[in-house]
Amino acid sequence: MSDTLDLLVIGAGACGLAGAIAAHDAGGSVAILEGRDRPGGNSALSTGSIPGAGSKYQRAAGIEDSPERMVADLIGVAGQHDADDLTAMIAAECGPLCEWLIDGLGARMELITAYRHIGHSVERLHAPRSRRGQDLVDDLLRFVADRDIPIAVGNKAEALMVEAGAVVGAIVNGEEVRARKVLLATNGFAADPALVARYCPEIAAAEYFGAPGSTGDAVRWGESLGAALGNMAAYQGYAAVAYPQGQLLSWTTLEKGGILVSETGQRFGNEDLGYSGYAAHVMKQGPFAWAIYDARIHDVAMAEEEYAEMSAMGAIAWADTPEALAQKLGLGADGLSDSVAHYNAAAQGDADDAFGRSKFALAPLQAPFAGVKVKPGLFHTQGGLLVDAQARVRKAGGGIIPNLFAGGGAAAGISGRAGALGYASGNGLITALVLGRRAGITAMEDIRAGA
Structure with a gap:
């Protein structure tokens, strides 16, 4: 990591792994930092269920679905919220995402027809056959290893490096790791009792069952840079x-x-x-x-x-x-x-x-x-940094923070403004994978364009 990377990914859950794969396959030099001693985060603790509206697997099973139907389902559950523009984008990209994972990469997943779960009017969840998120994470790690993308576990990013208002890397163990673009894939803040009490008081007394790395780093770093926050009272x-x-x-x-x-x-x-x-x-x-x-x-x-x-x-x-x-x-x-x-x-x-x-x-x-x-x-919070449709982090006063991307629990999700009633099955993983992949692709497009 001594040379300037094209993309530095902070966090090795589904979001970070998908972003790293997408950027690498677009020709980028990529590395992943993971503060814990093993990758996976909340993605590994999930059932690995990913909505995929209009996927080829649905069509083969005779299930009529579309991004428009998924949008209607999500709005019906969550109502209008701070990240409305992401709902349509995620619904449009989730079917192709499932096809990319299964056919493009070789993930051991299948369309679930035995149940729908909350928030879905048709069978559109795709998941590992085991219904374990760890299997999805293991597949993503295998795809990362096949590409020789380095993952530095047990190496927590301490701060972002900023020059002239643009993010240019991160500080790790007191050392600079420079990068043209940075993806925050650190998950949310559910493991930080103070932040949960501040933003999600109705669930603050509940025991936390998610990954220990969800300590709100993205929220704190983003706030210090003037980032916009959204849907902060929502949780799963x-x-x-x-x-x-x-x-x-x-x-x-x-x-x-x-x-x-x-x-x-x-x-x-x-x-x-x-x-x-x-x-x-x-x-x-x-x-x-x-x-x-x-x-x-x-x-x-x-x-x-x-x-x-x-x-x-x-x-x-x-x-x-x-x-x-x-x-x-x-x-x-x-x-x-x-x-x-x-x-x-x-x-x-x-x-x-x-x-x-x-x-x-x-x-x-x-x-x-x-x-x-x-x-x-x-299990996890659903609020975070507001991002645009390309997963770029937005400023509170308008515009974007140069070179900074976010996805998954680090970004504002699509589960409504407050509480847990707006959460539809798969909302966490779909924002992780769609935004992570989108960030990797966009980062390389921006670099090629000189941005």
Whole structure:
């Protein structure tokens, strides 16, 4: 790294890896800095699910979709927000992105047709067959290694280098690393309690389950340079982390007809809000909740490796009646029995659901019944540096900060202005990969143009 690089990437999650690959393949000299001792960040902890509106894989499966439909879906979930212009760009580029990953690079991914998840009106999520983000990260690392792009793990960028208002590199271990362009791919600020309390107070008391490197570096560096910030109160929560195992309880268990109940055995809201939007509701009713579903739903979820591992850990209690399950879980037996009875009546169309749920999938629930103790958590923030459609960081007063790009959690996302209700499945990874790739391509276009 003694010579001036074309692109210095700070952060080795999906955003940084995609940006490095794109810039290298466009003819650039690239290097990646990673402050932690291993790459991956929050991307490795995800399910690896990426929306790809209008992809060739959808067409082959007979699924009609388009960027316009995805935009309508995203606006329907998130409403208008500070990064509206990115919504259309990301929707237009996500289908080609999936094709680039799978056909162009060789990622081990496929279109998911077994479920849609919150925010999508058609099956458009593409994910590793394992439903593990680590597999996607491993593929990206393999593509980086094939190109001999250096990754310096355990080397945290301490500050950006700025000359005449333009970013010209970073300080690492007291040394200068100079670059014509810099991509901030450091994720968000969910691992910094002070920043979470400042910008996302409703979820500040929740346990953080994301990667430890999400400490808000991009926000602090950007603010010092006069960057514009956007959607700072938005975040992705998760309503059901298995306790004490610490693994995600697959939301498939809820989407396919399961419910969440309190310690009294009673439901407390509409699970249709999704794994992110429902997290704050779980927090309000108590520190823990219990997911209740049945063997048919369990069989569907067993196709996901993480769920199968959680099951092998003994996280699931089984019983032939709600009353017996309540006894095993330490819940109010009468409450759980009533909750299941009322919910099943709604699922059968014999009554209105007390909380307005309208999607019941495999419900009504039937024996044998399953139960898992869970707790809500914070996974990543969705606010950050406002970027333009080329992933260039914007100034608060207009214009851009020369040579500086951002993507993923470092950039303002497309999940609304506040809270978790605007988060659609895949919003985190899609902003990481689309903006990372766009930054790498644009950086090289700018260099060739003398900018």
